[in-house]
Amino acid sequence: xxxxxxxxxxxxxxxxxxxxxxxxxxxxxxxxxxxxxxxxxxxxxxxxxxxxxxxxxxxxxxxxxxxxxxxxxxxxxxxxxxxxxxxxxxxxxxxxxxxxxxxxxxxxxxxxxxxxxxxxxxxxxxxxxxxxxxxxxxxxxxxxxxxxxxxxxxxxxxxxxxxxxxxxxxxxxxxxxxxxxxxxxxxxxxxxxxxxxxxxxxxxxxxxxxxxxxxxxxxxxxxxxxxxxxxxxxxxxxxxxxxxxxxxxxxxxxxxxxxxxxxxxxxxxxxxxxxxxxxxxxxxxxxxxxxxxxxxxxxxxxxxxxxxxxxxxxxxxxxxxxxxxxxxxxxxxxxxxxxxxxxxxxxxxxxxxxxxxxxxxxxxxxxxxxxxxxxxxxxxxxxxxxxxxxxxxxxxxxxxxxxxxxxxxxxxxxxxxxxxxxxxxxxxxxxxxxxxxxxxxxxxxxxxxxxxxxxxxxxxxxxxxxxxxxxxxxxxxxxxxxxxxxxx
Ligand code: BGP
Numbered sequence: 001x002x003x004x005x006x007x008x009x010x011x012x013x014x015x016x017x018x019x020x021x022x023x024x025x026x027x028x029x030x031x032x033x034x035x036x037x038x039x040x041x042x043x044x045x046x047x048x049x050x051x052x053x054x055x056x057x058x059x060x061x062x063x064x065x066x067x068x069x070x071x072x073x074x075x076x077x078x079x080x081x082x083x084x085x086x087x088x089x090x091x092x093x094x095x096x097x098x099x100x101x102x103x104x105x106x107x108x109x110x111x112x113x114x115x116x117x118x119x120x121x122x123x124x125x126x127x128x129x130x131x132x133x134x135x136x137x138x139x140x141x142x143x144x145x146x147x148x149x150x151x152x153x154x155x156x157x158x159x160x161x162x163x164x165x166x167x168x169x170x171x172x173x174x175x176x177x178x179x180x181x182x183x184x185x186x187x188x189x190x191x192x193x194x195x196x197x198x199x200x201x202x203x204x205x206x207x208x209x210x211x212x213x214x215x216x217x218x219x220x221x222x223x224x225x226x227x228x229x230x231x232x233x234x235x236x237x238x239x240x241x242x243x244x245x246x247x248x249x250x251x252x253x254x255x256x257x258x259x260x261x262x263x264x265x266x267x268x269x270x271x272x273x274x275x276x277x278x279x280x281x282x283x284x285x286x287x288x289x290x291x292x293x294x295x296x297x298x299x300x301x302x303x304x305x306x307x308x309x310x311x312x313x314x315x316x317x318x319x320x321x322x323x324x325x326x327x328x329x330x331x332x333x334x335x336x337x338x339x340x341x342x343x344x345x346x347x348x349x350x351x352x353x354x355x356x357x358x359x360x361x362x363x364x365x366x367x368x369x370x371x372x373x374x375x376x377x378x379x380x381x382x383x384x385x386x387x388x389x390x391x392x393x394x395x396x397x398x399x400x401x402x403x404x405x406x407x408x409x410x411x412x413x414x415x416x417x418x419x420x421x422x423x424x425x426x427x428x429x430x431x432x433x434x435x436x437x438x439x440x441x442x443x444x445x446x447x448x449x450x451x452x453x454x455x456x457x458x459x460x461x462x463x464x465x466x467x468x469x470x471x472x473x474x475x476x477x478x479x480x481x482x483x484x485x486x487x488x
Contacts, residue, residue: 007418010481015139015426018092018449019101019384021146021191023075024435026105028082030068032121035111037148038159038204039075041065044456045440049357052441053147054199057208061154070458074441079434079452080462085129087464088433091450093136095470096477100138101383101428102129103146103191106172113150114168118175130183140184141383141428143249144173144233146191147438149204159204160196160222163305166229173233181241188321188383189230192251194278196223201438217300224302227281231315238315245318248282249383250275252322254361254368258331258346268330270294276375279320283376285313319425320376323384324410327351327364356388356445362409369417369424379423385410386430388437388445391467398451398467404486407469411476411484429473433464449473 023039030036038056041064045052056064070076081088092100106113108122133140149159157165196202196219203222207215234246255271257264273290280288286309287302295302329346351359365385372380387406391398407429418424431447434454443456449470454460475483 006421009415010418010424012480013098014424014480015099015141015381015428016477016481017097017099017101017138017141017426017428018432019141019428019430020081020103020433020435021143021148021438022103022105022108023078023146023148024431024438025078025081025102025433026108027070027076027078027080029070029073029076031082032108032125033111033119034105034122035107035113036065036151037075037105037107038151038154038200039148040073041151042075042201042441043072044074044442048355048440048442048445051439053201053439055208056200057206061206065151074436074443074456074458077458078436079454081433082125084462084464086132088450089129089132089136089138091464091466091470092432093138095432095449095474097136097138097432098477099141099186099426099428100133101141101143101188103143103148104176105148106145106169107148107150107152109175110150110168110172111152113153113156113165114171118179123179126180130180134183139186141186141188141381141426142176142180142184143188143191144176145169145189147201151204154204154206158206159200160225161203161205161207161218163225165204166225166232169229170232170236173229174236177233177237177240181237181244185244186381187233187237187244187246188249189233189246189317190226191249192323193223193226193230193249193282194275195251196226213299216298220295220300220302223278224304224308227278228308228311230282230317231285231311234315234317235311247319247321247381248279248317250279250320250322252324252368252372254327254364254371255330256327256348258329261332263332264330267332271330279322279372279376281312282317283320283378285316287312317378319379319381320372321381321383322368322372323430324365324368324382325385325430326353326358327361328359354387355390356440358388360387360406362406362413365410366413366417366420369414369422370420373417373422379425381425382414382427384428384430386447388431388447390444391434391446391451393451393453393465396465398465400467400469401486403447403467403469404472407473408484408486411481415481432473 434448
């Protein structure tokens, strides 16, 4: 019957799993030839509601370079995945992961960012990770750049603000594709590319001392270079492995108008357009007119070389991925803002928020999936979603039912979106194992199904402990999302 002719649930082969980033888990920051990265010069935030990742300036950078300890720089220690990867992947396998999203640290492969020859020990480490994944038939999904560019490129070129970084990146991606391409089917270029408008963590460019307008100029120019580099990586991959899939990755922050006032609706529309601009370029292959107008009205000049537009047009991505944590509210004359690393909008009185002030909105995920599918008609992949919380370890157990509740509600809405007709490849929740927070560098902001015994000062045994949510996710995967109940 026609009425029943729509998907009823998650498709067979749906890719369930989890996502991490090298700089938040690996540790071993100066082992086996690895170079220093931009993530490893960032200190822990002074308060829960304050982000530390973009506060780096010349003085703090020099201080960090002179400091050869991990004490003040939590991303230098991560959770020591470098030495625990086999144990951790075994636990992922026990949950039934079909996919594991992780990033390759560029500076582990090219310590200075642009070395001619790769660091063999770096390649060997990721080979070992892939060996473990293959053992359990877990599909890798690799992010090529997740907020961890080699620091030497900051010192040499001021990161992505300099066009020469494109060549360095594509030298790195070519090495990685050639070496790992046969074993990896899914790739992502830049993590949350749109957050480059916030600064250093994504652009690797020091701009703290510039006036606002020049800062924005430098950031959008850096992002143009990333967009070109992403398209060139797509070209490289498809030339080497035509069947492999490469996607873009956006921090998707749906925003709602604060009221039905047309001015508010229009303000929200513009905020969303500025968010979607990046995927527009990566999927449709050209700068949208609304951004050209925004650049012109704000005196922002994006310098392009003759070939850039052709490159963007010729090498669009195969799929669209995004992180989803929260939604915001936009008002035409707004001054209130939300906190958290997705801080760009006002508060929504209808939503609850996490202890870090992130507004929890499961239905927003269904809305987002529908809108992204309508806009791009490319397969989607939710590659981050999760709840950062302060877990309590009591008698060797963590009863994290708030996490189960959060994830369950989001998975319910994903299922609804699939029934709406959205083509969804998979779901890699963020931080299946506790790791160092991106925005605050805390250890105590935990996302995992697996507890890691380490505190904010780096003290602890690093022992891995299964939380209640571990068994819940295991059941979710085993039933392909049919049983989401929490019967603990
Ligand atoms: C995303 C980043 C991740 C991750 C996540 C949670 O923006 O891609 O790296 O950490 O947010 O953020 P946080 O760790 O700040 O809670």
